[in-house]
Amino acid sequence: MPVSIKDIAQKAGVSPSTVSRALNDHPRISQETKTYIQNLARSMGYIPSTVARNLVTRRTATIGVAIADLTDPYYGRLMLGIDDAAAAHNYQVLLSCFYRDPDRELALVHDFHKRRVDGIIVLGSEAESAYSDPDQNFFMPIVLVNRPGYRCSVSVDRNVGGQMVVDYLVSLGHRRIAFITGGARQRIRSRRLAGYRQALARHHIPYNPDLVVDGDGEISGGIRAANQLLSLSPPPTAVFCFNDMTAIGVINALRRQGFRVPDDFSVVGFDDLEMTAYYSPALTTVRQPTHEVGERAFDMLSRLIRHQPVEPEMLNPELVIRASTTSAAQPLTA
Amino acid sequence: MPVSIKDIAQKAGVSPSTVSRALNDHPRISQETKTYIQNLARSMGYIPSTVARNLVTRRTATIGVAIADLTDPYYGRLMLGIDDAAAAHNYQVLLSCFYRDPDRELALVHDFHKRRVDGIIVLGSEAESAYSDPDQNFFMPIVLVNRPGYRCSVSVDRNVGGQMVVDYLVSLGHRRIAFITGGARQRIRSRRLAGYRQALARHHIPYNPDLVVDGDGEISGGIRAANQLLSLSPPPTAVFCFNDMTAIGVINALRRQGFRVPDDFSVVGFDDLEMTAYYSPALTTVRQPTHEVGERAFDMLSRLIRHQPVEPEMLNPELVIRASTTSAAQPLTA
DNA sequence: AATCTTTGTGCAAACGTTTGCGCAATTATT
DNA sequence: AATAATTGCGCAAACGTTTGCACAAAGATT
Numbered sequence: 262m263p264v265s266i267k268d269i270a271q272k273a274g275v276s277p278s279t280v281s282r283a284l285n286d287h288p289r290i291s292q293e294t295k296t297y298i299q300n301l302a303r304s305m306g307y308i309p310s311t312v313a314r315n316l317v318t319r320r321t322a323t324i325g326v327a328i329a330d331l332t333d334p335y336y337g338r339l340m341l342g343i344d345d346a347a348a349a350h351n352y353q354v355l356l357s358c359f360y361r362d363p364d365r366e367l368a369l370v371h372d373f374h375k376r377r378v379d380g381i382i383v384l385g386s387e388a389e390s391a392y393s394d395p396d397q398n399f400f401m402p403i404v405l406v407n408r409p410g411y412r413c414s415v416s417v418d419r420n421v422g423g424q425m426v427v428d429y430l431v432s433l434g435h436r437r438i439a440f441i442t443g444g445a446r447q448r449i450r451s452r453r454l455a456g457y458r459q460a461l462a463r464h465h466i467p468y469n470p471d472l473v474v475d476g477d478g479e480i481s482g483g484i485r486a487a488n489q490l491l492s493l494s495p496p497p498t499a500v501f502c503f504n505d506m507t508a509i510g511v512i513n514a515l516r517r518q519g520f521r522v523p524d525d526f527s528v529v530g531f532d533d534l535e536m537t538a539y540y541s542p543a544l545t546t547v548r549q550p551t552h553e554v555g556e557r558a559f560d561m562l563s564r565l566i567r568h569q570p571v572e573p574e575m576l577n578p579e580l581v582i583r584a585s586t587t588s589a590a591q592p593l594t595a
Numbered sequence: 596m597p598v599s600i601k602d603i604a605q606k607a608g609v610s611p612s613t614v615s616r617a618l619n620d621h622p623r624i625s626q627e628t629k630t631y632i633q634n635l636a637r638s639m640g641y642i643p644s645t646v647a648r649n650l651v652t653r654r655t656a657t658i659g660v661a662i663a664d665l666t667d668p669y670y671g672r673l674m675l676g677i678d679d680a681a682a683a684h685n686y687q688v689l690l691s692c693f694y695r696d697p698d699r700e701l702a703l704v705h706d707f708h709k710r711r712v713d714g715i716i717v718l719g720s721e722a723e724s725a726y727s728d729p730d731q732n733f734f735m736p737i738v739l740v741n742r743p744g745y746r747c748s749v750s751v752d753r754n755v756g757g758q759m760v761v762d763y764l765v766s767l768g769h770r771r772i773a774f775i776t777g778g779a780r781q782r783i784r785s786r787r788l789a790g791y792r793q794a795l796a797r798h799h800i801p802y803n804p805d806l807v808v809d810g811d812g813e814i815s816g817g818i819r820a821a822n823q824l825l826s827l828s829p830p831p832t833a834v835f836c837f838n839d840m841t842a843i844g845v846i847n848a849l850r851r852q853g854f855r856v857p858d859d860f861s862v863v864g865f866d867d868l869e870m871t872a873y874y875s876p877a878l879t880t881v882r883q884p885t886h887e888v889g890e891r892a893f894d895m896l897s898r899l900i901r902h903q904p905v906e907p908e909m910l911n912p913e914l915v916i917r918a919s920t921t922s923a924a925q926p927l928t929a
Numbered sequence: 930a931a932t933c934t935t936t937g938t939g940c941a942a943a944c945g946t947t948t949g950c951g952c953a954a955t956t957a958t959t
Numbered sequence: 960a961a962t963a964a965t966t967g968c969g970c971a972a973a974c975g976t977t978t979g980c981a982c983a984a985a986g987a988t989t
Contacts, residue, residue, distance in 0.1 A: 306732035313945030337665030356690035398640035541875040647975035
């Protein structure tokens with residue numbers, strides 16, 4: 262049973278209010294009693310109860326962050342930005358993972374509501390539409406990262422990211438460029454895919470649905486997708502992947518079939534995970550300002566909490582050219 | 596302002612206690628009122644306040660997990676085991692990252708105390724000794740993962756892990772085997788290092804302090820350490836790394852200096868991150884039963900919470916031989 | 930028909946804080 | 960020397976729940 266403010270009050274011979282004020286450095290308490298009580302509290306091993314405090318103040322100075330996948334370092338990097346911004350504003354952060362499961366995601370957001378956090382950030386939402394649904398009774402600010410369809414979101418522009426990749430591949434002479442999605446669910450709203458198609462159109466390359474196959478954002482999905490692409494005739498000469506994890510799977514599957522990257526196939530990732538720079542071949546990918554995204558997401562949430570107006574934000578990605586891409590070989594099927 | 600139990604009571608014309616009991620499916624409430632109130636609550640958008648509930652019940656059904664590094668998928672995998680076990684026991688999990696900073700770690704554990712979680716798990720503690728320090732006033736169950744010195748801990752036996760690696764490298768003919776630590780702070784208590792030394796002794800290979808250099812558990816540390824090792828004459832023929840991240844750094848630094856892995860140097864990691872199996876060369880490493888570790892950590896905490904006796908647990912790792920290791924070349928310095 | 934159980938509900942206290950208000954004692958202002 | 964402002968503290972209500980106890984009404988047991 263932890264020691265409470267009343268225990269301290271009793272021992273000090275003062276009222277609980279005085280103890281509370283002394284501990285919170287209230288101006289109308291004498292310096293003398295303050296230091297006396299603070300020392301006493303320390304010596305008694307007092308640890309204030311946030312839960313009682315939150316109940317009466319009706320705020321928690323805490324935000325909840327729901328994360329899609331803890332084994333993908335991309336989200337870890339976003340968290341860094343959020344944590345930094347939150348710390349700078351004296352906010353605590355509660356984290357939880359929903360393992361890419363929309364039901365768990367919603368359950369989690371619900372739990373955050375019950376905990377009465379001041380606001381919520383969702384990283385990699387799988388249930389975007391729910392947040393605009395009035396039936397959900399979400400009564401607190403929520404910002405989504407990378408879901409530009411939602412009112413309160415900060416995203417990197419994956420459409421232009423996709424275009425950059427295609428432009429670059431086309432400039433290398435590629436014309437049969439495959440795209441691997443992050444999963445069938447993502448497919449419809451995929452900005453990368455939209456950018457891919459727009460860029461193809463701009464280069465007068467007809468869109469070929471066979472070249473677009475589903476992955477799952479993880480290595481295993483990349484492997485499956487690559488094998489599927491290899492069964493095409495003719496196969497693509499370049500593969501644009503939903504993210505770096507997928508790209509790792511793709512490169513492996515290709516290599517396992519005896520192909521070489523980039524000589525036989527160019528492969529491009531997305532996210533610029535630290536480790537893929539050290540991969541072999543070092544991955545050509547699209548870098549996102551993750552830290553800034555995290556910070557901005559927190560700032561937007563913070564403005565929302567203070568009832569200030571916000572509008573969706575869009576940040577620009579950057580193409581990082583490394584060793585997994587090269588000029589298109591002469592078409593084998595000439 | 597969210598709707599409270601009183602609001603519902605008023606609208607239903609019953610007392611708050613009845614509402615509370617109806618929502619919690621108390622046996623002494625008629626089915627009729629139960630369904631009536633439950634529907635009413637739903638329609639009013641009622642979301643119970645855990646904070647009020649926690650205050651009166653004096654428990655939170657929540658555990659806190661402090662994580663050293665969110666960008667290392669190793670911890671993500673541990674979390675999976677914890678989350679699964681916790682969900683099975685109707686516990687919520689609160690996560691937070693301390694970025695390998697001992698001060699932030701302690702601050703975080705302190706914050707968990709203030710939140711009155713029922714117990715705490717620390718993954719990758721940097722402040723182990725604090726948990727045995729009575730001055731810290733930690734008044735709740737805490738289990739540490741991979742800190743076998745602590746009373747309540749579940750660890751994989753990194754000592755035998757270290758020995759397995761050295762035994763294997765020696766069997767390949769290596770005698771100049773380097774070890775890269777996870778950081779100067781870890782060095783003293785490193786079980787891997789102890790295992791490394793024991794195995795060397797067993798093979799009558801004298802211990803050479805020059806071959807033990809500090810990394811930091813991340814890629815950058817691996818790069819630095821590898822360069823340091825290359826400046827030795829003669830350099831080692833094999834490098835045993837604190838973890839897989841370090842190994843990635845090492846392989847890169849070696850390659851950048853024109854060396855080949857495993858032809859010129861054998862490299863061994865630790866953790867068996869999924870992606871390192873897809874690395875090139877695929878990494879020889881030590882697999883840990885991460886999911887089981889996570890589950891057991893939760894189970895231990897759960898026993899602690901119920902005041903049942905516990906004792907430290909130790910799980911066995913497993914050597915995974917892949918392509919980053921091979922027989923020692925003829926010594927260049929013959 | 931009297932007693933005993935059971936069923937369904939309400940009262941009120943409690944959890945550990947914060948905070949508006951009141952009030953006495955001290956100090957500053959005329 | 961009277962009044963005003965300031966300083967230091969306590970009272971008590973409040974936050975939104977849960978829960979032991981009381982109690983009336985209905986049903987079951989003699």
